[in-house]
Amino acid sequence: MLLGPFRRSRSKINWHKNPSERNKIESISIENKVALVTGANRGIGKAIVESFINHGAKKVYLAVRNPESTKALEEQFGDKVVTTQADVSDADSIKRLAEQAQDVDIVVNNAGVLFQSSPFGEDAEAALTKELDVNVFGLLRVANAFADILVKNQGALVQLNSVASIKNFADLSTYSASKAASYSLTQGIRWELKDKGVAMLSVHPGPIATDMGTEAGFDDGASTTTVSEGIVEALAAGDFHLFPDEMAKQFETAYQSFSDNIVMADFSE
Numbered sequence: 001m002l003l004g005p006f007r008r009s010r011s012k013i014n015w016h017k018n019p020s021e022r023n024k025i026e027s028i029s030i031e032n033k034v035a036l037v038t039g040a041n042r043g044i045g046k047a048i049v050e051s052f053i054n055h056g057a058k059k060v061y062l063a064v065r066n067p068e069s070t071k072a073l074e075e076q077f078g079d080k081v082v083t084t085q086a087d088v089s090d091a092d093s094i095k096r097l098a099e100q101a102q103d104v105d106i107v108v109n110n111a112g113v114l115f116q117s118s119p120f121g122e123d124a125e126a127a128l129t130k131e132l133d134v135n136v137f138g139l140l141r142v143a144n145a146f147a148d149i150l151v152k153n154q155g156a157l158v159q160l161n162s163v164a165s166i167k168n169f170a171d172l173s174t175y176s177a178s179k180a181a182s183y184s185l186t187q188g189i190r191w192e193l194k195d196k197g198v199a200m201l202s203v204h205p206g207p208i209a210t211d212m213g214t215e216a217g218f219d220d221g222a223s224t225t226t227v228s229e230g231i232v233e234a235l236a237a238g239d240f241h242l243f244p245d246e247m248a249k250q251f252e253t254a255y256q257s258f259s260d261n262i263v264m265a266d267f268s269e
Contacts, residue, residue, distance in 0.1 A: 028106065028156045028199050028235040031056035036097075036104045038088055038142065039111030041069035044160065044208060047224035048108055048231060049073060053080055055232050061101050063111075088138030098145035105155040108231070109142045112160060117174045124174055131178035139182050143189050147198075156199035156235055159186045163206050163243070163251045187263060190240060201234055203227065206247030222246065240264070 035052050039045040040062040049060050060077075062070045063086040070083045086097040088111045113134045115127035139159055150157060165183035168176040183202060190200035207221035222245035230244035241259060243252035 026154075026197065026199050027238045030106070030232055030235065032058050033105040033155075034059045034061075034101075034103050035106040035108065036061035036063055036101050036146075037108045037110055038063045038086065038138075040064055040073070041066070044205070044224050044227050045108075045110040046073065047228035048110060049077075049081065051225065051228035051232055052106075053077055059103075061097075061104065063097055088141060089133050091141050094141040094145045098149060101146075102149060103153070104146070104149060105153050106158065106235070107142065107146045107150065107155070108158040108160070109139055110158075110160045111138060114172065114175045116171055118170055119173045128174035128177060131175055132181065135175075135178040136181045136185065139185055139189075143185075147193065150193070150198045151196045154197040156201060157189065157193070158201045158203060158231060158235070159189075160203050160205075161186060163204050163248050165204060166251065166255060199235065199238070200240060201231065201242060202240060203231060203234075203242045203244065204248055204251065205243075206245050206251070208245065 030052050033052075035057050037045050037048050037052075037060060040049050040060070041064045049062065052060055057080070059079075060081050062073060062081050062083045064070055064083065065085065065087045067083045067085050070081070073081050074083060084097060084100055085093070087093045088109070111134065113131055115123070115131065117124045117127040121127070143157060146157065149155075159182065161183045162176075162179045164172060164176040165179035168180070183204075186200065186202045190202075193200060205222070205227050208227060209221040209223055227244045230242050234242040241252070243249050
């Protein structure tokens, strides 16, 4: 029964003559922008802060659960960074964060959690519950709290997803499921904000050399700067998807046609 409406809507899909152009959004430069990064104290988040400032960001809010964890960044960048306590699993915390960061142009929702869990593991339900709370509901909380600010400032929302959002890895099955959900939400958020002047970037790294990558069993991941510099370039290019590292680019090659013709297709017309 679900196929019926889909078949009837095919003639209404807005098939662009150049499908890759549907991936394009407004170009966003980092220079002189105010940014906010969740989970900014280490790994990819820390690298994003460094890349943004190196590319001329005016100020970066460091949104972390433990304010003591950003001392090194504060010493490195001085008044260009502002540490603020925030937890994406706490809606009130994210609302307070948005009230504090009314001047933000670019929000990077980087905070996330990962647990090694197969579908039949004893801890699978607990792992998925926590991953959904942080990786999925966390995105929803951040997007809702900052949407009006980003519309006002004509800014950008960057979501750290994963190649696991489009391929389930059995030993990371619950994490993969949470990232698939966050990627689906990312697409919906993009459609809601694109006509309001807000850019959306969905980032899909493969294994990266971080504590999380090590916990997942990857000891030879790509550098964090591969992701952070890729974000700067993707925002400037007006892209919606970013597959930054070598493994991720293999996914991109295989996924491109589906992305162009389904994910980025306009089914509303």
